Amino acid sequence: MKLVTQHTRRIKEEAKRLGFLSCGISRAEFLEEEAPRLEKWLKQGMQGEMRYMENHFDKRLDPRRLVDGAKSVISLLLNYYPSEEQVPDTYKISKYAYGQDYHQVIKAKLRELHAFISREIGEVNGRAFVDSAPVLDKVWAARSGLGWIGKHSNLLTQQVGSFYFIAELIIDLELEYDTPVTDHCGSCTACIDACPTEAIIQPYVVDGSKCISYLTIELRDEIPTSFRGKMDDWAFGCDVCQDVCPWNRFSKPHSEPLFNPHPDLLGMSKKDWEEITEEVFQKVFKGSAVKRTKFKGLKRNISFLNSSD
Structure with missing residues (x-):
């Protein structure tokens, strides 16, 4: 022991x-x-087109x-x-993809x-x-x-x-095991109330097919028109439920240099996003998780958001 x-x-x-x-x-x-x-x-x-979840x-x-x-x-x-973080009033990407x-x-x-x-x-x-x-x-x-x-x-x-x-x-090594901690959400419903697409259908249950992260990253088809005007300018992923969570008042900046954004990213305006070329996309998002949606997917997302304005 x-x-x-x-x-x-x-x-x-x-x-x-x-x-x-x-x-x-x-x-x-x-x-x-x-x-x-x-x-x-x-x-x-609730997995939408994420068929791999069934495997x-x-x-x-x-x-x-x-x-x-x-x-x-x-x-x-x-x-x-x-x-x-990104400048205000622009198309947004999740912080994890900076x-x-x-x-x-x-x-x-x-x-x-x-x-x-x-x-x-x-x-x-x-x-x-x-x-x-x-x-x-x-x-x-x-x-x-x-x-x-x-x-x-x-x-x-x-x-x-x-x-x-x-x-x-x-x-395959036996170790000492930790024990779970208690839930401290209490009566708070900030994340449920703030979700732009009402994807959190009840406490602890998220309908993945309604989540903005799913719609902007996983979904390969066109974004359904029923979400028009509900995407809150998110072009890749979404942080709303985390941004409003009271516990994230205690978030502290990371110390991993590889997670620092490309110098051009944070200052991009809506116009910059709307006029982004494949060359700029490859430069700003080189090695980034944003590559998952590809240039075509990002343009689709921005076009959808632009049509919602």
């Missing part, structure tokens, strides 16, 4: 050294409570199907809250953490996950005591709010 405690402490210390905001650990097991919730959400079609149902609920002999899920948070694509930044840190574990503790089998595999990251983070899942379905912490990425390292 002493060795397990020592291993756990060293892993958390290394995670902190690598720049992670916090690190929590939970036992790798079947997510019994989540199974009926996920099934109901999918049956009601690998069993793997989403049991990490041992992703990593043979998995014993621990190490959950990690990485802050992305910016020190500066800098370099987080997948690459976090994967590199996770590889370092895995290498540290293998080097310092012994050969450990495992896999790193960053929002790109069938892993219910917010659920694992909550089980690991890193926060609670708020009414807007994002992970929340009393200390720093919700502007951070969640990642996992699932390994």
